[in-house]
Amino acid sequence: MNSTIVWMIIGMGLVTYIPRMLPLVVFQHVKLPPFWQGVLKNVPYAALGALIVPGIFFIQDDIWFGVLGFVSALVAAWLGANVIIVVLISVAVLSVYALIW
Amino acid sequence: METTLAAGKSSQFRQGVQAGVTIAIGYMPIALTFGLLAKTTGLTLAETIMMSAIVYAGASQYIALNLLTIGTGAFEIVLTTFILNIRHFLMSASLNEKAEPDVLWKKALYAFGITDETFSVAAMKEGTVNSPYMFGLGLTAYGSWVINSAIGYVVGASLPQSLQESMSVALYAMFIGLLVPALKKQRKTILLAGMAAVINSICTLFLHVSKGWSVVIATLVAAMIGQCFVKESEEAQNE
Incomplete structure (x- = not known):
């Protein structure tokens, strides 16, 4: 094994782990001001919005591929399908699309 | 009393595993491709597994391969990784608000498993999250990531092209599937x-x-x- 690569991997691991770990360990008994508690409660919904858009539209060069995946997942989820069904449906729809085009 | 406690814990663990299955499926094509790319970049199998096992962050691992190819230095790659993954600080802080208090080493351990995907699943769960749940969720996703990275390297192939393409939507579809019920409420x-x-x-x-x-x-x-x-x-x- 190349030792530069190994050290690089360890470095990458550390700088990834520390932000994941600090808040859970440091804030365990810290009660944040209500404003920040509210902000942190909003974070999951905002994060999901940012994780989905615009990324999903660029999963392939053909933008319609992403648009179709977005719409089919949205419709399936809106109709009440659970998460794994939503995933399977959008993968299936895109497989059919890829087959046709 | 002890048995009910133990049963409660194991069912929380199992619930976490179940919630992690979707992530495990979604990680498969990405990890397989990572293994394959790592091989073409010239990493050894051990280095590839090490990277997936120690770094455990999809996007930055891909970027690291890219940067290695164009000859970027190790320090710059580490710095890029840090900037790319700083978002997990925000996610961890948010998760902390709904995490049940526990001994710190357990929280420090499951914190390793926080990714965009495990965070989203845990954050959308009803009520609080505890350590057994986070371990079940984290281990399922982590296992898929590390094992599929190795398989991608060894087999030297990813999924068939058309399936690979359509499966690239999987994690996005999962995010949508998690978000929509909350939107309706x-x-x-x-x-x-x-x-x-x-x-x-x-x-x-x-x-x-x-x-x-x-x-x-x-x-x-x-x-x-x-x-x-x-x-x-x-x-x-x-x-």
Whole structure:
């Protein structure tokens, strides 16, 4: 094994782990001001919005591929399908699309 | 009493595993391709497994391979990784608000498993999350990531091209599947997700902000605007 690569991997691991770990360990008994508690409660919904858009539209060069995946997942989820069904449906729809085009 | 406690814990663990299965499936094509690319980049099998096992962050591992190919130095790769993954700080802080208190080493251990995907699943779960749940969720996703990285390297192939393409939507579809039930329940969540989506699009597409910062900025700004301007009935809970 190349030792530069190994050290690089360890470095990458550390700088990834520390932000994941600090808040859970440091804030365990810290009660944040209500404003920040509210902000942190909003974070999951905002994060999901940012994780989905615009990324999903660029999963392939053909933008319609992403648009179709977005719409089919949205419709399936809106109709009440659970998460794994939503995933399977959008993968299936895109497989059919890829087959046709 | 002890047995019911133990049963409660193991069922929480199992619930976590079940919730992790979707992530495990979604990680498969990405990890297989990572293994394959690592091989073509010239990494050894041990280095490839090490990277997936120690770094455990998809996007930055891909970028590391890219940067290695063009001959970027190790320090710069580590710095890029840090910037790309700083968003997990925000996610961990948010998760901490709904995590049950526990001995710190357990929290420090399951914190390793926080990714965009495990965070989203845990954050959308009803009620609080405890350590057994987080271990079940984290181990399932982590196992898939590490094992499929190795398989991709050894087999030297990813999924068939057409399946690979259609499966690239899997994790996005999962995010949508997690978000939509919340959207239906509360108008506020539509505004939060919508604002973050718009801000993130503007930052990445027009202002060319790096992806790592862009997600952090979009999430934080939307969450703060939501807190300042969108009043909801839950205001009363904030004392």
